[in-house]
Amino acid sequence: MRSQVVPRKLILRSLAHIGIGAITILWVLPILWMLMSAFRDPGEPFYTGILPSHFTLVNFRKVLSNPIAVRSFRNSFVVAASAAAVDLVIASLAAYGFSRFRFPGHKGLQVMLLVVRLFPGVLLAITLFQVAGFLNVYDTHIPLILANALLNLPFATWNLRTTFEMLPIELEEAAWLDGATRIGGIRRILLPLMAPGLAATGAFVFLLSWNEYLFAVSFIRSPEKQLITATIAANIGQYNIDFTALIATAMLASLPLLAVFLLIQRYIVSGLGVGAIRG
Amino acid sequence: MFGKIAPGASAREELPKRRWPRINPGYLFIAPAVLLMTLLAVYPTFRGVNLSLLRTIKRTRETSYVGFANYTAMLADPIFRKAFKQTLLFSGFSSLGHIVLGFILALVMNAALNRRFMSMCRAVILLPWALSPIVVAIITQLWVYPLTSPITRVLRALGLSAEFAPLARTGSALWTLTAINVWQFTPFYMLMILAGLQTIDPGLYDAAKVDGASLVQRIRYVTIPHVREALLTSALFDLVTTAAYFDLIWVTTQGGPVRSTEVLATYTYRLAFWNMDWNRAATAGMILLVLCIATSAVVVVQMQRE
Numbered sequence: 259m260r261s262q263v264v265p266r267k268l269i270l271r272s273l274a275h276i277g278i279g280a281i282t283i284l285w286v287l288p289i290l291w292m293l294m295s296a297f298r299d300p301g302e303p304f305y306t307g308i309l310p311s312h313f314t315l316v317n318f319r320k321v322l323s324n325p326i327a328v329r330s331f332r333n334s335f336v337v338a339a340s341a342a343a344v345d346l347v348i349a350s351l352a353a354y355g356f357s358r359f360r361f362p363g364h365k366g367l368q369v370m371l372l373v374v375r376l377f378p379g380v381l382l383a384i385t386l387f388q389v390a391g392f393l394n395v396y397d398t399h400i401p402l403i404l405a406n407a408l409l410n411l412p413f414a415t416w417n418l419r420t421t422f423e424m425l426p427i428e429l430e431e432a433a434w435l436d437g438a439t440r441i442g443g444i445r446r447i448l449l450p451l452m453a454p455g456l457a458a459t460g461a462f463v464f465l466l467s468w469n470e471y472l473f474a475v476s477f478i479r480s481p482e483k484q485l486i487t488a489t490i491a492a493n494i495g496q497y498n499i500d501f502t503a504l505i506a507t508a509m510l511a512s513l514p515l516l517a518v519f520l521l522i523q524r525y526i527v528s529g530l531g532v533g534a535i536r537g
Numbered sequence: 538m539f540g541k542i543a544p545g546a547s548a549r550e551e552l553p554k555r556r557w558p559r560i561n562p563g564y565l566f567i568a569p570a571v572l573l574m575t576l577l578a579v580y581p582t583f584r585g586v587n588l589s590l591l592r593t594i595k596r597t598r599e600t601s602y603v604g605f606a607n608y609t610a611m612l613a614d615p616i617f618r619k620a621f622k623q624t625l626l627f628s629g630f631s632s633l634g635h636i637v638l639g640f641i642l643a644l645v646m647n648a649a650l651n652r653r654f655m656s657m658c659r660a661v662i663l664l665p666w667a668l669s670p671i672v673v674a675i676i677t678q679l680w681v682y683p684l685t686s687p688i689t690r691v692l693r694a695l696g697l698s699a700e701f702a703p704l705a706r707t708g709s710a711l712w713t714l715t716a717i718n719v720w721q722f723t724p725f726y727m728l729m730i731l732a733g734l735q736t737i738d739p740g741l742y743d744a745a746k747v748d749g750a751s752l753v754q755r756i757r758y759v760t761i762p763h764v765r766e767a768l769l770t771s772a773l774f775d776l777v778t779t780a781a782y783f784d785l786i787w788v789t790t791q792g793g794p795v796r797s798t799e800v801l802a803t804y805t806y807r808l809a810f811w812n813m814d815w816n817r818a819a820t821a822g823m824i825l826l827v828l829c830i831a832t833s834a835v836v837v838v839q840m841q842r843e
Contacts, residue, residue, distance in 0.1 A: 275654055278645055282658040285724070288676045289664055291687060295679075304685035352570035359563025367567060369837060374578050376774070376833050378781035380802045381822035384809045385581030388588070408577040411570060440562070469669035471784045476810060487671040491788045494671075494678055501685060508672045519667040520660050527732055530725070 296509040300502045317506035327507055329482055330489040334511075337399050337474075337485060338467040341406035342460045348407070349414035350456065354444060356415070357422040375412035382409070383476045390477060397479045405477075406467035413466075414459050417526055421455035422448070458525030465515050486511050582826070588819035600816075607820040617821065619796060620804040627715055627800055628779035634719035636772045639726030640764075644756065646727070647734045659728065666725045670784035673721055677704070677789050681713070704790055707797035714786055714798055718779065729771050733764040773836045777829045801825045 283290075291308070296317055298310035321327050356364070382405065390401040425448055433443035449456070474485040484492075490511065493504055592603045611617050642662070646655050665673070679685045681704045689701045703713040737760065745755045761768075783802035786792065792799035792807065801821060809818035 274645070274648060275651060278655070278658050281642070281645070282662045285662050285720075286664055288680065288720075289668070292672075292676055304679075305690065308687045308690055348569045348573055351566045355563045355566025359561060359566070361561040361563040364563070367571065370571075370574060372833065372837070373830065374574055376777050376829050377578060378802065378822065378825045378829055380781065380783055380805045380809075381585060381819075381826050382578070382581070384805070384815065384818050384822050385585040385588075386577065387809070388584055388815070389581055404573075404577055408573055411573060415570065465667060469667075469671075471669065471671050471788070472806075487669055490671050490675065494675060494788060501679065504675060505679070508675045512668055512672045516664055516667055519664070523660055523663060524656075527728065530729065 292505055293509060293513075295502065296506040298502045298505075300500060304501070317502045318510065320500075320503045321507050321510060326481065326484075326489060327486075330484050330486040331511070333399065333483060334468050334486040337402050337406065338464045340399070340403040341410065341467040342464040344403065344407040345410055345414040345463045346456060346460050349411055349459070350418050350452075352411075352415045353418035353422055354448075357419050358427070371412040371415060374408065377409075379409070379472050383472055386473075387476055396477065397483065399478075399483065401477045402473050402485070405473045406463075406470055409470075410463045410466055413526075413530065414463055417459045417462075417530075418452070418455060421452050421459075425451055455525055458522040461518050461522050462526050465519060468511075468515060585819045585823060585826075588815055589823050591816050593814075593816055607816055608824070611817065611820050611824070616796060616799070617804065620792075620799040620801050623711055623798065624780050624800040624802075627711060627718075628776050628782070630712075630715050631718045631722070631779045631782075632772055632775040634715070635723050635726040635775055636730075636768060638719065638723045639730050640768065642723065642727040643730040643734055644760070646731055659731070663724045663728060665721045668721070670721075671788060673717065674785055674788040677717055677785070681705075705794060707795050710790055710794060710798045714789070717785065718782065721785075722775075722779075726771055726775065730764060730768065733767040734760065737763050770836055770839070773832055777832045780828060780832075781825060801828075 294309055295304075297313040297315070298304075298317070299312065299314050300317065300320075302311060356368070386401055386405055387396070390396045395401055429447050429451075430440075430443040433447045434440070438446065469487065470485075471487040471491060474488040475491065478484055478488065486507075490504065490507055493499060493507075589607055590602060590604060591600045592607065593600045646659060680688055681702060683689050683700065683702065686701060692701055703709040741759050742755055745759050750758065780800075781802050782800070783806065786798055786800060787803055787806065790798045792803040802825070805818050805821040805825060808814045808821060812818075
C-alpha cells in the first residue's frame with residue numbers, strides 16, 4: 259500500500275511544481291521577449307522571426323550616445339533619489355511617532371494617509387500644476403520630487419512603522435538609562451537595526467518615482483529637463499520609430515530596477531497591504 | 538490659578554514647569570508628514586474645489602462664480618457619461634480579474650511544498666508589476682502592431698490570417714487594456730492574498746481532511762472564510778486605484794479610437810492639459826475624487842466595525 263501512495267504523491271508534487279514554473283514563465287514571456295529584442299539587429303525586421311537571429315549591442319551603443327536619452331536618465335535619477343530621500347526622513351519620523359505614541363488624532367491621521375494613498379493622480383496633477391505656476395516652480399524638478407514624495411509617503415510610513423514595531427521598546431529604554439536622548443536612541447540603536455528595512459523602503463520609493471509618468475509629462479516642458487518615462491513615451495507615437503533602440507532604452511530604464519526589486523521585494527510587503535491601516 | 542497650588546509645594550518650583558503646554562511628542566514626529574500632506578494634498582484640493590465652481594471666459598480670461606453649474610453641465614455631457622461608464626467597466630473587470638486570478642495563483646503557490654521554489658516563482662511573477670507603465674506601453678504597442686507583433690506571427694503560422702489589431706477597434710480596445718492591466722497587477726494581488734493564506738493554521742486543513750472534506754470543500758469552508766475580509770478590502774481598494782488609472786491608457790490609445798477607451802482620468806487630463814479648460818478639468822477631477830473617497834469610505838467604515 260505504502261509503496262503505491264508515495265510515488266503517486268511524488269508525481270503530483272512534481273506536476274504541481276512544473277505547473278507553477280510554467281505559469282511563471284508564461285506570465286513574464288512579454289518581458290523576456292523585450293529583453294531579447296533589445297539585442298536585435300536594427301536591420302533585421304521583426305516579421306522575420308520572433309527571436310533575433312543574432313545578438314548585437316548596437317542598440318545600447320545608440321542609446322548611450324544619444325545626449326537626450328542620457329540626460330533623461332540623469333534627470334530621472336535625480337528626481338527619484340530626491341523623492342526617496344525626502345520620504346525616508348519624513349516617513350521614518352512619522353512611522354516612529356505612530357508606533358511609539360498614542361495621541362488624539364492618531365486614527366484620523368492614519369485615515370488621512372489612506373486618503374492620500376487613494377488620491378486620483380490626475381486631480382493632483384491639475385491642482386499641483388496650478389500651485390506650481392503660482393509659486394513659479396513650473397518646469398523645474400521640485401514639484402516632481404514633492405509630488406512623488408507625497409504619493410509614496412503612505413507606503414513608506416506603513417512599511418517603516420512595521421519595522422519599528424518589530425524592535426522592542428526595551429532597546430530604547432536601555433539607551434535612555436545610559437543617558438541617551440530620544441533622538442540619540444533612535445539614531446544609535448534603532449536605525450542601524452532597521453538598515454535593511456530603510457534601504458528597501460527607499461529603493462521602492464525610488465522605483466515607483468522612476469516609473470512615474472503622469473507628473474513627469476505634466477510639470478516639465480523643456481526637453482533637457484524631461485524624465486526618461488516622458489522621453490520614451492514621446493517616442494512611442496512617432497512614425498518612423500527605431501523599434502530596437504526604443505526597446506533598448508526601455509530595457510535600460512527597467513532592468514536595473516527589476517534587479518533591485520528582486521532583492522528588496524520580501525521587505526516591502528507590510529507597507530503595501532491595506533492591512534497596514536491600524537489604530 | 539495660583540490658588541490651586543497644593544499646600545506645601547513651592548510656587549517657585551511649580552510655575553516655570555507649566556509655562557509651556559505639554560505637547561504629546563508624537564505630534565512632533567508626525568508634523569513633517571502632516572505638513573507635506575497639507576501643503577500638497579489638502580490645500581490644492583481646496584483650490585481644486587474653488588476652480589470647479591468658477592467659469593473662465595477664454596478670450597478675456599475673466600472668471601465668474603457659477604456655483605454647481607459646471608457639475609450639472611458635466612453630468613449631462615454624453616462624453617463624460619461614456620467615460621464614466623467605461624471607467625466603471627475598466628476598473629470593475631480589472632479588479633475582478635486581479636482578485637479571481639490572484640486568488641487562484643496564490644492557492645497554487647501556497648500548495649507548492651518546496652519553499653525556495655515557491656519564493657523564486659513568486660519573485661519572478663511579480664516583475665511585471667515593477668515595470669513602468671511606459672515600458673508596458675512599448676511592449677503593448679509592439680505586440681499589437683502587425684509588423685512587429687509576435688502574436689501576428691503565431692497566428693500566421695497557425696494558418697489564421699485574421700488581422701490582429703485589438704487596440705485599433707472600438708469593440709475590443711477597452712477589453713485589451715483591461716487584459717493588460719490584469720496581466721500587470723494580478724501578481725501584486727496574488728502577493729497580498731498569499732500573505733493572508735500563509736496565516737491560516739495548516740492544522741485546520743488536516744482537521745477538515747480527517748472529516749472527509751474534499752479539496753473544493755476545504756477551499757470553500759476553510760480558506761475562503763479566512764481571507765474573505767482581506768479579499769473584499771483588497772477588491773475595493775483595487776477598484777479605487779484602477780478607477781484613476783491613467784498612464785498606460787494615455788500612452789497607448791489616448792482614449793481612442795472614437796473615445797472607446799476614454800476613462801475619467803484621460804477625460805480629465807485632456808480637459809486640463811490639452812484644452813486648458815481648468816474649470817471643467819477640476820470639476821471632472823473632483824467627481825473622480827468623490828467616487829474614490831465614497832468607495833474607500835465603505836472600506837474604512839467596514840474596518841472600524843471589525
